[in-house]
Amino acid sequence: MQGTSMEGPIPSTISLLRNLTELRISDLSGSSSSFPDLQDLNLLKILILRNCLISDEIPSYIGDLTSLKTLDLSFNKITGQIPQTMQSITKNLDFVFFTNNSLTGEVPDWIMNTQNKFDLSYNNFTRSSQLSCSSLSVNLVSSYSSSEGQSWCLKKDLPCSGKPQHHSLFINCGGTKLEHDGNEYEEDLTDGGAAHFVSSAEKWAYSSTGVYMGKSDAPYRATFANETKPQFYQSARLSPLSLKYYGLCLREGSYKVQLHFAEIMYSDNQTFTSLGRRIFDVSIQ
Template sequence: MNMRTNSVKVCNCSDLSYNNFTDSSPVNCQASRVLWCSEKDLPCSGKAQYSSLFINCGGNKTTIDGNQYEEDTSLNGPSFFSSSSSFWPEQWASSTTGVYMGNDIADYIAKYPYIMNVNGSGLYQTARLSPWSIRYYGLCMMKGRYKVRLHFAELQFSDDETYNGLGKRIFDVSIQGNRVLKDFNIAEEAGGVETGIDKDFDDIYVTSSTLEIHLYWSGKGTTAIPDRGTYGPLICGITVTLNKDFGSTGLSVGAIIGIVVALVVLLVLIILVLWLRGFLDCREVEDSELHGLDIQIGHFTLRQIKAATSNFDSVNKIGEGGFGPVYKGTLSNGTIIAVKQLSSRSKQGNREFLNEIGMISALQHPNLVKLYGCCIEGNQLLLVYEYLENNSLARALFGRDDQQIELDWATRKKICLGIARGLAYLHEESRLKIVHRDIKAANVLLDKELNPKISDFGLAKLNEEDNTHISTRIAGTIGYMAPEYAMRGHLTDKADVYSFGVVALETVSGKSNTNYRSKEESVYLLDWAHGLQEQGHVLELMDPRLGSNYSEEEAMRMLNLALLCTNPTPTLRPPMSSV
């Protein structure tokens, strides 16, 4: 980690993408400044005193209309934070996040060599860009209502009728956490490339001391025109001026404190009265929610479950799911079962328990795990499933040597096809149209014939046909989540298609997308796969444990399908029924 300080106490936090702490810290590096870099809202280190902000993004210091625009020439990188200013305390900071897919040497600054015929053209000669996210922070800002003007110009595409003119950059912009531009296309808004355009936002309130401007890629537009890695947010300049200062007028500090204290006391009294009258017995509400449920599945007693699992003996523990630990058990009639035990009683836990029962009890398919019943007794919430002899696909592929299973090419094809059939049923064929949200190798179980069965429906969502997508709290597993869902909570069945593509790639290659890194030690499995596809060497992904015992034609078809399913643009992914 490289840190530096100078006379104005600049804190510069370099690339921490993979926690590669390669350099020793300078003697004069201040630990407190390092901590400041990661504090929420970047609190002002001095008195809030600034009422304007001017930044020439990606360019040198310049003066336009009497305003001096700050220099912003740091090269940045995949995960970079810097605060730099000619003032003390610091007036602004910025951060970039993301690695360009298929082009790890792409620049984070764009330059245009010619003078544009536009007022303030000096602002449109350079731009800051990033594949995923750019944030600018106005620091130590006075409280008030501000006007924010964002300056844009498309500097990477051409306006001719060749292939280079087909590029399309689309991203979103938020200010103070509120989205102000959605699916913003600079060239389209400006009427062409290499043309400056400004976007004004007049009523932006700063109530603490920090102004945040966030530009982020939403997974739309092109990604490889004119070159791979040409996408993501881009900005040329930022102008912030004060409309109205409300920091020095209004109520006194003492009056504000008095009002806050009075409101807190009133709230406590209201809660106390409601509790005394019995309106806030949350446990009773939660339990009635569970016990009053009309569940069309079998019911088991806690005594039956304890007898089957030898009182949840650790010897019988066979796994750990998103819901909690999983135990193997044997009922009195000889039926072998798998028992999932809720880790703790909570409203969120109850919700996932009810969700899993409601979803899977309504679903019947050979490639979905079968639910026998449940147990709701005391503080125990238990689900009873069919027992699958070969545990999970993740353990078969990536487990310890004594846990792995030798999977030949025909079996791997069968597993991928079975997962696809199960998802096609969830998305299109069942009475309830469902998005699973957590498709991964650990949630694919294998029976004794190594047939796959999708499990763990605690995070599943109904896909309402009237809605093109669901905006929801993000939940799932990093490495398997589609980019539009991970970044914006934009959920459609195409999120499951993306996850399927990752699992199919893992199944064919025998490598985990979340743990594997190639011999260059800088590219994860999915990135490496896209690079090999571009070079025409996609068969290098094949699991060496297969040797030459597979059909190259079938393998090529499977790998290309997996990569198609992981396309960053959801509309370009195929539906599961056509997979």
């Protein structure tokens, strides 16, 4: 039940479906609701409750769902702390997405030391050890409500740590460094990932969130070798859930923003003549 615009809340009787191995619900309409009762769904491997208007704490029984591989509670209004009981299932978990919620407290050490893909960006955590923006193992961009003593990438709105000095920014998303019309486009060749944050000399950065349905090893960059000019139409950065680019330390003033798009994704049996109109949202702050 993903992307259906059905009305919530999620009924508690869903807990009777004890043989479920995957539960995917997203984009519910209606009013805020509590966390649904799922504690009898012990066979769940994938649990996605994304943008479901959940305004509640994460229940402790989540730690009893020992078969979980993917847990996505992103884009809700979830409060409270991350349950300590989750530590017992981290060995099985591959992906955890808690981005865009209102979680508080301290990020547990067992999360910072895990090899799993955790995205905790855009929350309200209040305490942490000193973390470096260049070596985050967990995506924590803009995740702390208190700015005191925190690195710039953890603070709300990603403030400049020094004096703003840049007045322009050009990025070849997913591609190599190049020059066009007298402008030098920065290269953007990192692999990306399901819970990824990369910064480039505090001039720009990007945050990538999400795992592809049915193909968790799919790439997060795409290239297409053709004769299209200019060259920045030959590459793209991909993300299945959320992709955010940040212009950092830009001087105050008015800016012209220009985004370049081209269709470079084709299946084996399609050509450009079969393509229809692509509709998507762009948000600029």
